[in-house]
Amino acid sequence: MSVEHRPQGPLQDSPFLRACRREPVPHTPVWFMRQAGRSLPEYRQLRQGTGMLESCTRPEMVTEITLQPVRRHGVDAAIYFSDIVVPLKALGLDLDIKPGVGPVVAEPVRSEADLARLRPLEPDDVSYVSEAIGMLVKELGDTPLIGFAGAPFTLASYLVEGGPSRNHERTKAMMYGQPRLWAALLERLARITSTFLQVQIEAGASAVQLFDSWVGALAPEDYRRRVMPASASVFEAVAGYGVPRIHFGVGTGELLGLLGEAGADVVGVDWRVPLDEAARRIGPGKAVQGNLDPAVLFAPREAVEEQAGRVLESARGLEGHVFNLGHGVLPDTDPGALTALVEYVHQRTAR
Amino acid sequence: MSVEHRPQGPLQDSPFLRACRREPVPHTPVWFMRQAGRSLPEYRQLRQGTGMLESCTRPEMVTEITLQPVRRHGVDAAIYFSDIVVPLKALGLDLDIKPGVGPVVAEPVRSEADLARLRPLEPDDVSYVSEAIGMLVKELGDTPLIGFAGAPFTLASYLVEGGPSRNHERTKAMMYGQPRLWAALLERLARITSTFLQVQIEAGASAVQLFDSWVGALAPEDYRRRVMPASASVFEAVAGYGVPRIHFGVGTGELLGLLGEAGADVVGVDWRVPLDEAARRIGPGKAVQGNLDPAVLFAPREAVEEQAGRVLESARGLEGHVFNLGHGVLPDTDPGALTALVEYVHQRTAR
Secondary structure (H helix, E strand, C coil): CCCCCCCCCCCCCCHHHHHHCCCCCCCCCECCCCCCCCCCHHHHHHHCCCCHHHHHCCHHHHHHHHHHHHHHHCCCCEECCCCCCHHHHHCCCCEEEECCCEEEECCCCCCHHHHCCCCCCCHHHHHHHHHHHHHHHHHHCCCCEEEEEECHHHHHHHHHHCCCCCCCHHHHHHHHHCHHHHHHHHHHHHHHHHHHHHHHHHHCCCEEEEECCCHHHCCHHHHHHHCHHHHHHHHHHCHHHCCCEEEECCCCHHHHHHHHHCCCCEEECCCCCCHHHHHHHHCCCCEEEEEECHHHHHCCHHHHHHHHHHHHHHHCCCCCEEEEECCCCCCCCCHHHHHHHHHHHHHHHCC | CCCCCCCCCCCCCCHHHHHHCCCCCCCCCECCCCCCCCCCHHHHHHHCCCCHHHHHCCHHHHHHHHHHHHHHHCCCCEECCCCCCHHHHHCCCCEEEECCCEEEECCCCCCHHHHCCCCCCCHHHHHHHHHHHHHHHHHHCCCCEEEEEECHHHHHHHHHHCCCCCCCHHHHHHHHHCHHHHHHHHHHHHHHHHHHHHHHHHHCCCEEEEECCCHHHCCHHHHHHHCHHHHHHHHHHCHHHCCCEEEECCCCHHHHHHHHHCCCCEEECCCCCCHHHHHHHHCCCCEEEEEECHHHHHCCHHHHHHHHHHHHHHHCCCCCEEEEECCCCCCCCCHHHHHHHHHHHHHHHCC
16 A cells, blocks of 8 residues: 555656656646536536446446546546535445536434444446546546545534535534544544545545545635644645645635644645635645636636736745646636636746 | 713713723623614514514504513514614615515615615605614613614615625625726715714614625625725714724624624624624724624523523623624524523623
8 A cells, every 4th residue: 555656757747746746847726626517518428317326336427427527627636526425325225316416425424323333445446437537548648637635524514414514513512512522523533534635646546635625614724633633634644645735725724723733734725715825824845726617607708817926926936836726626717717817827936 | 973972970881881991881882783673572563464574664553562571581682673674675676575585675786876776865764764773862861872874885785686695706706896886886875875874863873783794704804995984884873973883794803803894883793703702893982882702592591591601601801891792683482591591691691
């Protein structure tokens, strides 16, 4: 597991991987969270008649969906098309992704007995992932592929609530009221997530992003005591591969330093904190990723470029900046606006 | 309008008003955002068969609903029962509050022509508010009544989107893409809000809270340039009355200093920023309000008290602390947990 899998040659010298390692780049690399998926008509066409989780188990479909935004927008990295609940589904949990709702868990996890259902993930449980990534790295050539997993807190919220939750009441009730059960749940999820990322790296992913979508709902002290140990063990489990580890959650202004401390090499930032201030909070030795407000893409092109320019301005002088949105591409985004944005960032930062 | 309406005697010496003015208090005062309403069975019973906006126009019903949590929990202040869209409805806009959805606007505001519908609010448009407050202040005696209004940004988001929005795409598209229209919209909303608060103060409210629920969706620089002038003009319009002006929005860690700068005497803080750090960001001369995570109330009493104790600890040594949740009471909250929390804070801080 701790073998050095770092690829050699032009892939390793791609602007994205160089920026993650805080090395000089020919232009600021760009990719978009949720670039693969719902905003693209070619995606919606391909997905017709296939459920979300079903589509994640079909290597050809995953490969095509992952490649679509690379072809269309000319982004500097591909992100493996998946969903954060894919490894949980692979364990045999009864869950589904309902259109317009999100992941729904038939039997929420709320007791010690429920933990038994969270057995360790075996690489064979997700052989379709290895297969898809094998196909993808051939197709992508020198374009890096970012592996993808949900972080323990966000997975726990779905499992405890039984679905998406605005306020995470039951999750927090367990966190505060049953701290031992909570810690055991997070530890199991950390192991599952670690295996899921190891599988992706061993199959050829040249970076990974750990999404902790909802972690911004926590105060810093609770994150540090009750969540960070689990996230840190995931980063530690993939440290030996030498691939950049990106960490992101929305609304995490108060947590940026801790997200880095958990073990990330690159910390994703939403649009609420300017990148120079974010870098100050994260501290030295880490790259930053972000942070254009995805809602800006609904404004005219001139306004998009003004705001994107502001992001680039705030990143000037930072060691290692990967341009991205401050959250996922919104479903109704005009794909043309994304393509134009990639061009703008490339031109504006060409050295 | 600029007459000094500050009431005299025991009301003025109530712990809540003293804390707002950063004077010594016999115990830390407590009230809860959304204390009047959905979490109380007596409220649900009273509201049966009456729509939300209809209920806001019935002085007897408003009075009863506003008093319910004061009686049940022994909180230190009442908050006027209303909804942020009440003044817009009073102008004749076609809007309704749909259960489980929120305010829905039949014809969204998206052009110069649409602005014409936002005529100035006249006190006679909301005579039921004056009537209800007149009844309330008699019933409340020495317990202060907090007036209530939505801030220009949050009102604008409902009007532009046509309803609640997770990402405020259209609102931000207007803000970035049509800055003059945006400024004109916010200015109109600021005038309407100013009149709505003036009416409440002149009828007897002894403090006001301006809710900017969604403003945490903005980066600080955008808030400063594109929103703060409108909020500041609302605070300025009620400055002459000498009543404490509270300002609150959720997810506003990056904006706390600016929310104070806009003209608030008391800045509400959500649970993501510890109160001592919040006070540092807000700067001297302002009180703070907050900030227990409302989800904590779903944990056992022991855990609630541990977390509430942490809030009190972080406020120790601050001049002026009003205990509150970091957001509104969640609908499924056990009312008994709220009553116990008031007792705990009072006992723990008794001097």
